Amino acid sequence: MTDKWIIGAVILLLLGCSEKEVTKHTAGYISAWQGAVFSSDVQQKWQRSCAMCHVSGEGGAPRMGDDEIWQSRLEKGPVALLKNTVKGINRMPPLGYCMDCEVEDFAAMIRMMSGDIK
Numbered sequence: 001m002t003d004k005w006i007i008g009a010v011i012l013l014l015l016g017c018s019e020k021e022v023t024k025h026t027a028g029y030i031s032a033w034q035g036a037v038f039s040s041d042v043q044q045k046w047q048r049s050c051a052m053c054h055v056s057g058e059g060g061a062p063r064m065g066d067d068e069i070w071q072s073r074l075e076k077g078p079v080a081l082l083k084n085t086v087k088g089i090n091r092m093p094p095l096g097y098c099m100d101c102e103v104e105d106f107a108a109m110i111r112m113m114s115g116d117i118k
C-alpha cells in the first residue's frame with residue numbers, strides 16, 4: 001500500500017508541474033501572437049526555412065495565402081498553432097527547420113502566411 005501511495009503522490013505532483021508549464025507556455029504563446037511583428041529579420045528566417053514548404057505546399061504544408069486552409073487553422077487558436085510549430089506536426093519537424101527562431105518569430109510567420117498581418 002505504501003508503494004501505491006508514493007506512486008499516486010508522484011503522479012499528482014507531476015500533474016501539478018505540467019499544469020504550471022501549460023499555463024506558462026499558454027501565456028507566452030498568446031503574448032507572442034499579440035505582439036507579432038513581421039520584421040526584415042523574421043522575413044529572412046522565413047525565407048530560409050518556412051518558405052521551402054509553405055510556398056509550394058510541399059509535404060502537405062498549408063500554402064501561404066490559401067485563405068480557406070489557414071482559416072481552419074486560425075480557428076484552433078494561436079496556442080495550438082504555436083504548439084504545433086514548436087513540437088512539429090505531420091511532416092513538419094519541430095521548429096520547422098528554423099533552429100534560431102523564437103516563438104515570437106513563429107507567431108509573426110504564421111500570421112503573415114495566413115494573411116493575418118502584413
